[in-house]
Amino acid sequence: MRLTDHKFLTTAILLFYNLPFIALSQTTANIQQSELITLDKRLSGITIESIQKTPLPSFQPDAIGILTSKQTGIPQQFWGNSDPNVIARLIEPYFDYTLPEITALWQRIVLSEIDAPTKQGKSGKILSARIAYLLNAGALDQAEALLKQAGPTTSNLFHQAFEVGLLTGRAQTACSNMLRNPSLSPGLKARIFCLARENDWNAAALTLTAALTLNQISELDAELLSLFLDPEIFDEANPPPAPVPLTALDFIMREALAMPRSGQALPLAFLHQDLQRETGWRNQIIAMERLVRSQALPSQRLITLYQEGIPSASGGVWTRVAAVQKLLLAIEDGQSTKISKALQDAYRDLNAVGLGFVLSDIAANDLNGKSLTAKGRRVRFHLQVLHPDAAELIRKVTPQSATDAFIKAILLGKIPQSANSEMQSAIRAAFNGTTSFNSLILDAKQGQMGEAILNSMTNLVKSHHRDPAAVETTIAALRIAGLEDEARRIAIQVMLNLDEPI
Known part of the structure; x- marks a missing residue:
């Protein structure tokens, strides 16, 4: 086939996909023109009085949320007359290793159903930035819920929904919507992937060939898509390099082919794959620690995961696993000296990686009222003040230092x-x-x-x-x-x- 044939074929494919919309637009235009001519004839010689128009309140996508103001405590007029562009820029970044309350409050703000800023701005920009924050924090379930509430009303929201679908293993709906409405597609790469997901392998291969011929797709993307469409040609000894930046679609296709990872820390949203697949206990723990620290997942899941095996080495993640296991065993044993020492060790080791707060439930439920050493009591106090029921837990506690007295007050x-x-x-x-x-x-x-x-x-x-x-x-x-x-x-x-x- 000649190059011109490829160009003709590609044009034909694109025309085919968009023909229903073109035809519909033309038909609508003809009907509207016909109706206008008929209406003009009917209204000839008739005087029409002016009609008062009252604008209806416009839909505000930036006000969409999944938790009410009453549930989150965030004021309904939280944004006031701020510039939506400024709010979007401020709210999108996720900060790792910050205070647990800052992370928790940030997420509540993002999920709140509160009024959009009164100042006019690009509609939906804050909503898109809020979803971007959830993706940055790895909070896929929360992002999916917010996107479901909003609906794929814009191309950008659809792209975010597609990314969430890929990373949660639920891309079928997004792919079906994309193939029904090509204008939603994030690009040819996503379209080819979805054609393959729908088992239309011939259309996927044909679209890939045409896109490559017309330089509408990079050689690196074409290579990865070719391997995804035909895994038998994949040479495991010579995998293509991971692109920079690595998109969710790149990551999912590379994982499907069991390609090696780049060695760089993955974005938080990608780590859910390590929780869904048999990647080994160590990798699951590393992923869970990062997702619990970002509060994408609850703390108890990490405590449960720590107990699912025996540490195979020492140092790093295994030190934290061993420390938590020793603490839980000491609590069962009931000896105050052992509990106090194990509590100090576990708090020190987890706090070093921003995870000390995950022990607050243990301090509130398993250690409350237990006899501990002076140092053990102080650690318990520091953990109990992080608990939702902190005021009741420490009301009768005697502070052991001026700092603790300040904290209690x-x-x-x-x-x-x-x-x-x-x-x-x-x-x-x-x-x-x-x-x-x-x-x-x-x-x-x-x-x-x-x-x-x-x-x-x-x-x-x-x-x-x-x-x-x-x-x-x-x-x-x-x-x-x-x-x-x-x-x-x-x-x-x-x-x-x-x-x-x-």
């Missing part, structure tokens, strides 16, 4: 009487209302609460939670928005983050 809704550090002074000022005004606090007071809170939390994270001014501004902005509990939890976690190892 904050947790119980009191303002500490004194401060022993610059950080404590900043926290105290934020709660007693003596914070100096700055631009972010002014924004919050003028109705741009969400923008001020996202900005202040971003500054706090970038300071590694050590900048007193960033802490003070974050707490003050949260309190202006009525998020008092969140402000107190962040203050407590900042103090724990600064505390000396026990």
Whole structure:
């Protein structure tokens, strides 16, 4: 076949796929023209009075959510009159190794059904950024739920739904929608993949050949698609290099062919594959740790996974597995000295990788009221203040240090009487209302609460939670928005983050 034949064939294919829409558009235009001519004849000589028009409220995709304002505690007018472009830029990034409360609050904001900004902007931009955040955090189930609520109303939302479908193993619906409406397709690569998924192998191969001939697809993409369509030609000794950046579609096709990974850390959203496939206990634990830290998955799943085998080595992930297993065995044994030592070790090892908070349920349920050593009691206190029932758990606890006394006062809704550090002074000022005004606090007071809170939390994270001014501004902005509990939890976690190892 000559090159011109390929071009003709490709044009014919594309015309075939779009012909129904072209024909429909032309038919609609003809009908509309005919109706207008007929209407003109009927209305000849008739005077029509002017009609008052009242615009209907427009649909706001940025207001879509899966949790109500009452469920999340996020104010209905959280965004106020902020610029949607600014909100979208602020809300999209996921920050690893941050305070658990910042991660939890960020996700609640993303999932909340609250009013869109009153300021006009590109419709749906904040919604798309919220879904992008969930993908960045590996929260596929949450992203899927939000996308289902929104529907594939735009090309960008469809692309995100397609990516989520690929990574959850539920791409069938997205592929079916794409093949029915080619305009939704993220590109020829996705279309070829979906044709193959629908068992239309000939159409997939023909589209690939035509696309390559017309330079509509890169050679690297064409090579991967060729191997995906015909795995028998794959030479395991010479796999194609992983593209940079690695898309979800690239990753899924490479995994299907059992190609080696690049060795670089995978995006969080890709890690669910290691939980679904028999990848080995170690890889499952590594994936689960990252997804629990991002709060894409609940903590209990990690504790359960830690107990599913015997550590085969020491160091790294195996140290954490062994520490949790020893703690659970010590609790069963009931000896206070052993429990205290195992609790210290497990807290130290998990806290080193930002996972200390996963032990809070154990501290609240299995260790509450148990006799422990002084150090064991202090670790238990630090874990119990992270628990949702923290106030009841520590109400009668006697603090063992000035820092713990400060933390207890904050947790119980009191303002500490004194401060022993610059950080404590900043926290105290934020709660007693003596914070100096700055631009972010002014924004919050003028109705741009969400923008001020996202900005202040971003500054706090970038300071590694050590900048007193960033802490003070974050707490003050949260309190202006009525998020008092969140402000107190962040203050407590900042103090724990600064505390000396026990």
